[in-house]
Amino acid sequence: MSGHSNGSSNGSTAADTSKPVPLWIGGKEVWTDTTFDVISPSTGEKLWSSSSVSVQEAARAVDAAQAALKTWRKARPAEIRTILLKAADIFEQRKDELAGYMKAETGALDNFADFNTHTTIENFRDVAGRPANILGAIPQTATAGQGAFVFKEPYGVNFGIAPWNAPYILGTRSFLYAIATGNTVVLKGSELSPRTFWAIGSVLKEAGLPDGVLSVIYHRPEDAAAVTNSVIENTHVKKVNFTGSTGVGAIIASKAGKELKPVLMELGGKASAIVCEDANIEHAAFQCALGSFLHAGQICMSTERILVHRKIIDQFATSLQAAANKIYSPEGDAPVLVAKPGVEKNKSLRSDAVAKGAKVVAGDIDTHEASAYRIRPVIIRDVKKEMDIYHTESFGPSVSLIAVDSDEEAIEIANDTDYGLSGAVFTESLGRGLKIARAVDSGAVHINSMTVHDEASLPHGGVKKSGWGRFNGQWGLEEFLRLKTVTYLEST
Numbered sequence: 231m232s233g234h235s236n237g238s239s240n241g242s243t244a245a246d247t248s249k250p251v252p253l254w255i256g257g258k259e260v261w262t263d264t265t266f267d268v269i270s271p272s273t274g275e276k277l278w279s280s281s282s283v284s285v286q287e288a289a290r291a292v293d294a295a296q297a298a299l300k301t302w303r304k305a306r307p308a309e310i311r312t313i314l315l316k317a318a319d320i321f322e323q324r325k326d327e328l329a330g331y332m333k334a335e336t337g338a339l340d341n342f343a344d345f346n347t348h349t350t351i352e353n354f355r356d357v358a359g360r361p362a363n364i365l366g367a368i369p370q371t372a373t374a375g376q377g378a379f380v381f382k383e384p385y386g387v388n389f390g391i392a393p394w395n396a397p398y399i400l401g402t403r404s405f406l407y408a409i410a411t412g413n414t415v416v417l418k419g420s421e422l423s424p425r426t427f428w429a430i431g432s433v434l435k436e437a438g439l440p441d442g443v444l445s446v447i448y449h450r451p452e453d454a455a456a457v458t459n460s461v462i463e464n465t466h467v468k469k470v471n472f473t474g475s476t477g478v479g480a481i482i483a484s485k486a487g488k489e490l491k492p493v494l495m496e497l498g499g500k501a502s503a504i505v506c507e508d509a510n511i512e513h514a515a516f517q518c519a520l521g522s523f524l525h526a527g528q529i530c531m532s533t534e535r536i537l538v539h540r541k542i543i544d545q546f547a548t549s550l551q552a553a554a555n556k557i558y559s560p561e562g563d564a565p566v567l568v569a570k571p572g573v574e575k576n577k578s579l580r581s582d583a584v585a586k587g588a589k590v591v592a593g594d595i596d597t598h599e600a601s602a603y604r605i606r607p608v609i610i611r612d613v614k615k616e617m618d619i620y621h622t623e624s625f626g627p628s629v630s631l632i633a634v635d636s637d638e639e640a641i642e643i644a645n646d647t648d649y650g651l652s653g654a655v656f657t658e659s660l661g662r663g664l665k666i667a668r669a670v671d672s673g674a675v676h677i678n679s680m681t682v683h684d685e686a687s688l689p690h691g692g693v694k695k696s697g698w699g700r701f702n703g704q705w706g707l708e709e710f711l712r713l714k715t716v717t718y719l720e721s722t
Contacts, residue, residue, distance in 0.1 A: 244327050245432075251280035251424045253448070254431035255287060256294030257441025262287065266450040268424060271337040271566045271603040280424040283447040285460045288416070291445035295387040295414035296466040298442030303384050303412040307362035310410055317437035318354035321347065328398065328429050335423035336394055337566030337603070342525045349684065350398040353702075356686035357410050360707055364411065375720045382711040384412035385492075386468040389461050391482065392427070393474045394420035394568055395528045399684065400473045401430050405444055407706035413469075416461060417446045422568055424448040462486055469493070469710070473530075476623075476649070476695045494709050495697030496690070498623045499530045499651035501681040502644035504666060505546060506637065506657040507539035513678070514656035515549035516556075521654065521680030522629040523557045523607045526565035528572070530696075531652040531674075531682045533629060535613070535620075537640040540633045547611065547631060551592040554607055558627070564597075564604040565627055573605045576626035579619040583610050583630075586617050591631060621647065637662070641669045651696035652681040673700075 245251070251268070252259035262281040270277045283291075321328065329343040338346070367380040390404030397419065405415035419427025431446035449457050461467060462485050470486045471494040472479055479497040486493045503521060505514045521533035538546045558565055567573050580595040593608035607627035613620050619630055634640040644653060653675040655663045660677065667675035673692040676683050684690050689700040699709050 244324075245331070245425060245428065247278050247425075251278065251428050251448075253281050253283055253287065253291075254428065254435070254444070254446040255291045256445060257435060260287065264450070266421060268335060268422070270334060271568045272334075274601055274603060277334055278425065280421070280448060282450045282453060283457060284449075284453075285456055288447055288457050288461050289464065291416045291447055292387060292461060292464045292466050294442035294445055295416055298440055299384075299386055299414045302409070302414055302440060302443050303386075305412060310361050311358045313434075313437050313439050314354050314358035314406075314410065317433050317439075318351045318358070320433050320436050321351050321354065324429075324433065325351075328426070328433075331426045331429055332397060332423065335426055336397065336568050338525060346396055346398040349686075350402050353399070353402055353406060353686045356703070357406050357706075360704060361410050363704065364707060364711065371717065376717055377720065378715060378717045381714045381716065382411075383714050384408075385710060385712055386413060387464075387466045388413045388415045388710065389467050389470045390415050390417045391458070391470070391472045391474065392417065392419055394422040394426075395525065395530075397423045397426040398430065401427055403701045403706070404471055404473065407701065408471075408710045409439070409443055411707050411710045413710050414443045415445075416467075417444060418458070418461070419446060419448045421448050421451055458482065459485060462489055462491065467491065471699070471709075472496070479697065494691075494699035494701070496530070496692065496699075496701065497651075497695060497697040498625075498649055499532070499692065499696055500534045500621070500623050500647040500649040501531055501652045501654070501672075502535040502537055502640075502647075502670075503533045503654040503656065503681055504634075504637075504640040504644060504670075505536060505538040505542070506655070506659075506662065506666075507541045508658045508662075509542070509656035510658065510678075511542060511546050511549050515546055516553040517654070517656070517678070517680040518629075519550055519553035519557055521682050522609075523554060523565070523627050524680075524682055526567055526605075527607075527627040527629075528567065528625055529682050531684070532625070533654065533681045534624060535630045535632060535643070537632050537634050537643055539640075540635055543631070543633045547591050547609075550609060550631070554592055554609065558607050560606075564599050564606040566601075566603050567605060567626055568603075570602045572626055573602060576605055576624055576628050579622060579624055580608055580610065580628055583613055583617040583619045586614065588612050588614070588617060588619075588630075615646075623649065637666055641666060645671050648695040649692070650694040651692035652676070652683065654679065654681045
């Protein structure tokens with residue numbers, strides 16, 4: 231596989247969709263002889279083809295990052311701020327174009343695409359001013375006449391791997407905190423949405439980010455192991471971050487561990503929403519429906535289980551069904567999932583639950599859609615531990631409704647999972663909500679709002695098999711800085 235560059239200087243114009251999606255390597259658009267087709271999940275038809283990176287071209291991207299590191303690690307906060315603020319402005323100016331790529335490649339609806347572009351713009355602006363606040367330390371030492379400095383320094387070349395489901399938010403954060411702290415990055419985007427990831431590279435190029443500080447690559451599915459392993463093994467790569475499924479995350483963490491390289495992991499979830507008997511039922515029902523069915527449930531923070539006090543569960547179920555119908559009308563088109571296996575997985579989870587005694591509250595598990603990429607939202611009641619859906623992340627529009635008799639039982643069920651990314655509690659008592667939130671093993675718990683919540687100034691990440699490490703805010707910057715201790719004697 232050979233690559234060729236067009237020598238593009240700024241990448242500021244909209245994509246030419248008649249040509250394959252190029253890679254970004256060392257600040258240049260690179261087309262490869264080997265390509266793969268990108269299919270629209272909304273229509274099932276080919277959108278365009280994309281260049282596919284080879285092991286050799288991935289190594290070129292790492293080399294470009296290593297070369298850029300020599301000067302970028304010395305970039306001053308004002309320079310970083312100028313570039314990131316300009317990137318935010320460009321993103322805002324091009325948001326309709328960029329949202330269009332995301333909607334075409336992932337099947338996202340307008341509201342979720344708008345949420346992605348808006349949040350990404352806010353992330354750029356939030357991070358822009360933070361590097362000036364990175365502080366080291368001058369600790370006391372045990373020896374008289376000796377002093378010490380503790381410096382915070384970039385790791386070097388980072389390898390970021392981002393998924394398709396929220397490509398602008400998750401793709402941008404995989405490099406944003408790293409480059410803001412003087413690192414350089416090779417970003418590997420999903421093969422399901424390469425044009426969307428190309429757009430991220432285009433924005434940063436237009437904003438004036440020096441060549442090599444960020445390269446953006448993608449590849450055919452069959453090349454995943456070879457390309458990913460080669461980059462992790464590369465001696466120039468010093469840290470890896472991955473957002474995606476727990477299964478793939480375990481493979482990448484294992485590989486990075488063998489290479490003794492640190493990783494930041496944001497993985498799957500099985501978020502529970504706990505609805506207490508004193509909750510505002512209408513509000514809780516709408517927030518739970520939104521948390522379950524936003525982007526057809528294809529969000530790692532999606533509400534998977536709703537744990538409702540038995541005293542109110544019948545009233546809540548009625549309200550939840552009405553709220554769900556507002557999000558996806560039963561008379562309208564079924565929501566789109568990005569790939570056919572996701573549809574089959576949700577069908578299997580639903581059928582298994584019903585066969586083992588669960589009841590369908592809303593929706594129809596036997597509905598057949600015109601497209602293999604579509605499936606209707608379903609709410610299933612009386613889910614038990616022996617059902618696959620109790621433990622398995624659906625990553626689709628399937629939610630379980632479970633009755634509980636106490637806060638303690640709700641907490642026990644919420645914690646009865648390998649995951650711990652997000653959660654929610656609905657109650658009119660803040661004290662009660664805080665007590666429950668503190669007892670739930672999760673990276674975040676949201677009182678009186680849905681489980682899907684991500685904003686620039688709040689740390690984001692999970693516990694247990696949902697991963698470790700944090701993106702966002704000052705915590706995100708600290709993830710990409712390592713400490714160096716320097717001591718000195720005042721006289722010799």
